Amino acid sequence: MPLIVILDDQATNRRIFEKLAASIEEDVTVRSFAGPREALDWLEGGAVPDLIVTDYKMPEMNGAEFIRAFREKAQFVEIPIIVITVYEERAFRMRALEAGATDFLQSPVDHQEFITRARNLLKLRKQQLLLESRAQTLAKELATSEHSREEVLRDSTERLAQVIDTVPAMVSASDRDGRILFANAFLGRFVGKDPTAVVGQSLDFLHDRGSATRNRGLDRKVFETGQPLPSFEEELVCVSGKRHVFLTTKSPLRNGHDVVVGVLTSSLDITERKQAEAHLLHLAHHDPLTDLPNRVLLSDRLRREVARARRGDRPFALHLVDLDDFKSINDLLGHSAGDRFLIEVAQRLRAVIDPEDTVARVGGDEFAVLQTGVTQEEDATDLARRIVETIGEPFVVAGRRLASGASVGIAFHPADGEDATELLKKADLAMYRAKSEGGNQLCIFVSDMETRNRHSLLLDGELRDAIANEQFVLHYQPQLELATGRVVGAEALLRWNHPEHGLLMPGEFLARAEENGLIVPINEWVLREACREAKSWHCRGLEGMRIAVNLSPIQFRRLNVPLLVCKVLADTGLDPRCLDLEITENIVMGDTATVIDHLKQIHALGVDISIDDFGTGFSSLNYVKKFPVDRLKIDQCFVRNMSEDPSDAAIVGAIINLGHSLELTVTAEGVETELQAEWLRAAGCDEVQGHLYGRAMPADRFVGFALAQSRPVSQAREGR
Ligand code: C2E
Ligand code: MG
Numbered sequence: 001m002p003l004i005v006i007l008d009d010q011a012t013n014r015r016i017f018e019k020l021a022a023s024i025e026e027d028v029t030v031r032s033f034a035g036p037r038e039a040l041d042w043l044e045g046g047a048v049p050d051l052i053v054t055d056y057k058m059p060e061m062n063g064a065e066f067i068r069a070f071r072e073k074a075q076f077v078e079i080p081i082i083v084i085t086v087y088e089e090r091a092f093r094m095r096a097l098e099a100g101a102t103d104f105l106q107s108p109v110d111h112q113e114f115i116t117r118a119r120n121l122l123k124l125r126k127q128q129l130l131l132e133s134r135a136q137t138l139a140k141e142l143a144t145s146e147h148s149r150e151e152v153l154r155d156s157t158e159r160l161a162q163v164i165d166t167v168p169a170m171v172s173a174s175d176r177d178g179r180i181l182f183a184n185a186f187l188g189r190f191v192g193k194d195p196t197a198v199v200g201q202s203l204d205f206l207h208d209r210g211s212a213t214r215n216r217g218l219d220r221k222v223f224e225t226g227q228p229l230p231s232f233e234e235e236l237v238c239v240s241g242k243r244h245v246f247l248t249t250k251s252p253l254r255n256g257h258d259v260v261v262g263v264l265t266s267s268l269d270i271t272e273r274k275q276a277e278a279h280l281l282h283l284a285h286h287d288p289l290t291d292l293p294n295r296v297l298l299s300d301r302l303r304r305e306v307a308r309a310r311r312g313d314r315p316f317a318l319h320l321v322d323l324d325d326f327k328s329i330n331d332l333l334g335h336s337a338g339d340r341f342l343i344e345v346a347q348r349l350r351a352v353i354d355p356e357d358t359v360a361r362v363g364g365d366e367f368a369v370l371q372t373g374v375t376q377e378e379d380a381t382d383l384a385r386r387i388v389e390t391i392g393e394p395f396v397v398a399g400r401r402l403a404s405g406a407s408v409g410i411a412f413h414p415a416d417g418e419d420a421t422e423l424l425k426k427a428d429l430a431m432y433r434a435k436s437e438g439g440n441q442l443c444i445f446v447s448d449m450e451t452r453n454r455h456s457l458l459l460d461g462e463l464r465d466a467i468a469n470e471q472f473v474l475h476y477q478p479q480l481e482l483a484t485g486r487v488v489g490a491e492a493l494l495r496w497n498h499p500e501h502g503l504l505m506p507g508e509f510l511a512r513a514e515e516n517g518l519i520v521p522i523n524e525w526v527l528r529e530a531c532r533e534a535k536s537w538h539c540r541g542l543e544g545m546r547i548a549v550n551l552s553p554i555q556f557r558r559l560n561v562p563l564l565v566c567k568v569l570a571d572t573g574l575d576p577r578c579l580d581l582e583i584t585e586n587i588v589m590g591d592t593a594t595v596i597d598h599l600k601q602i603h604a605l606g607v608d609i610s611i612d613d614f615g616t617g618f619s620s621l622n623y624v625k626k627f628p629v630d631r632l633k634i635d636q637c638f639v640r641n642m643s644e645d646p647s648d649a650a651i652v653g654a655i656i657n658l659g660h661s662l663e664l665t666v667t668a669e670g671v672e673t674e675l676q677a678e679w680l681r682a683a684g685c686d687e688v689q690g691h692l693y694g695r696a697m698p699a700d701r702f703v704g705f706a707l708a709q710s711r712p713v714s715q716a717r718e719g720r
């Protein structure tokens with residue numbers, strides 16, 4: 001509640017000012033006095049006004065004198081005072097200001113001006129009071145915090161000392177001369193000394209000579225750089241002689257002037273953590289049953305060995321050992337006997353290898369041996385032989401005598417592989433070969449490439465000889481008109497009458513003949529032979545019998561096919577309308593313009609063109625339209641699955657429709673069942689070929705078969 005004090009010797013003035021003052025704020029208190037003495041006396045009672053409004057000219061003392069007297073009290077120094085006067089002179093105002101007046105009001109007083117000025121001064125006073133109280137709280141807070149900071153510091157120093165003594169770490173500090181500044185209880189216990197007794201001693205007093213020298217060196221570094229050292233692991237021996245691993249950190253200790261005065265060393269005991277790590281590492285790298293290194297560790301050692309070999313050119317061998325009869329031992333005697341057997345095998349393998357070599361278990365009954373220091377092939381084969389022998393010796397497991405063979409595959413570095421994966425793969429291949437050749441033996445990896453090359457070279461020579469020696473023969477598979485069952489043609493299919501291997505199918509040699517280009521002379525022979533044969537049929541009562549010949553894409557690339565066809569037709573005298581050339585989509589996907597041109601020339605001769613294996617390649621309507629095609633041969637894979645797979649049935653149906661829309665004949669290949677035949681008949685297929693009607697057969701048999709054509713389709717089956 002603001003208190004306003006009014007001083008005026010005239011009662012009227014006092015009443016006016018009282019009224020005005022009371023209207024400034026709602027809860028303002030107003031006290032008025034007729035003279036300064038009366039007012040000062042009252043103020044002695046302890047009241048603190050918030051605003052004083054005083055007349056200047058008063059009987060006992062003037063305004064300036066009153067202000068001076070009032071301001072003498074410290075608590076009144078900042079109370080605002082308004083002086084009301086009729087004087088306008090400057091000198092007079094100066095005196096009042098000097099005495100401590102805050103503001104002036106000219107008499108007669110303007111009421112509004114009185115209220116405004118008084119209100120402003122009250123506001124100012126209020127802010128003063130607020131500031132004062134804030135300053136007081138702040139001072140109070142400061143005072144308490146000052147007090148608690150000291151307390152906290154004292155507490156924490158004590159607690160820190162406790163903590164330092166209880167942490168499971170060695171904490172110590174040393175000065176520039178390597179003298180110990182302090183050591184905690186843990187360190188004392190570790191070295192078996194009273195931590196207070198070591199203070200002032202040299203570092204040698206704490207550690208053995210080696211670690212004391214090392215510590216001094218490291219401390220020097222911290223003094224020089226003023227920087228902490230990165231943590232490092234160190235091994236220290238405790239008073240009882242046990243070795244512990246510590247993680248040590250060293251950091252500078254500075255005084256108040258930021259000068260490094262010591263080095264703080266803290267060493268955390270990580271012995272248990274290291275042991276756990278080592279255990280986990282062992283588990284990760286070893287087979288729990290035999291405790292042999294596992295595949296991971298083997299790969300690791302292989303990688304290391306490869307790196308070493310690169311540096312010093314040290315060839316090494318990798319053996320993969322597979323037990324031949326483990327499965328039956330396991331099945332016969334149970335898993336625990338099987339386990340004991342494997343442990344025994346592991347022990348025997350360990351016994352035959354050199355200590356610096358590695359034997360690992362890489363699978364259920366699969367082991368690997370990394371053999372270093374191999375200078376010649378015999379070093380490896382000798383070891384492999386010893387492995388086969390040691391495993392071959394009988395075992396006694398669960399009171400029974402057991403025996404198992406071992407198959408060993410050997411791969412060499414660098415000859416067989418650059419890296420671990422490659423070598424493991426090669427050794428594995430060799431091991432499988434050893435196994436497939438009866439087991440209980442070793443086998444050295446022979447580069448697959450070499451074998452294949454050797455095989456190809458052999459095949460190339462034989463293929464060349466086959467033409468000269470007339471080892472090729474043609475078999476003929478009948479093609480029938482589905483609606484009538486009439487044999488309308490035959491497909492010539494190539495066979496190789498190999499002197500050693502017997503009759504070989506195209507799948508066994510055709511790919512190689514296409515690779516080495518021998519398909520060109522071979523297929524030329526096929527064309528000529530087929531045409532010659534067909535011509536002879538025509539003379540034996542099978543007039544108009546069509547002959548289908550498969551062409552190779554290589555022929556189209558290397559040869560003028562129309563010219564060849566022309567020549568062959570002329571040479572054999574076959575009616576071009578009886579020749580049907582089967583081409584695949586591969587042929588037409590090649591050099592399209594030339595191929596189209598060549599096919600057109602052939603077609604112009606009257607020869608039929610069929611697209612073989614239709615549906616398996618790019619089979620687009622587009623190319624069928626572009627080429628002079630007479631027939632589509634639906635690939636046997638669709639026909640085979642037609643009755644089980646509705647989508648295959650749909651494809652067959654679509655091909656038949658497509659063919660018919662282009663006025664082509666549609667032949668279904670590989671028809672094997674009556675059901676398929678029926679389905680094809682219902683779908684409107686024109687011709688059929690397949691085992692249901694007749695397999696590819698020698699020419700003579702075909703003639704006999706075809707001569708019986710007058711019978712209906714269902715009865716015209718070969719030999720059924
Ligand atoms: P292709 O031209 O599609 O010949 C059809 C193949 O399917 C023949 O195999 C034939 O014996 C077989 N086959 C026929 N009916 C059935 C059946 O009902 N079921 C089954 N599972 N198979 C049946 P082949 O004789 O082994 O010929 C394979 C491929 O060799 C031929 O497929 C052809 O692409 C190629 N070929 C054969 N002779 C020659 C030739 O003289 N020159 C060329 N360039 N390729 C030939
Ligand atoms: Mg064919």
Ligand code: MG
Binds near residue numbers: 612669
């Ligand atoms: Mg085919």
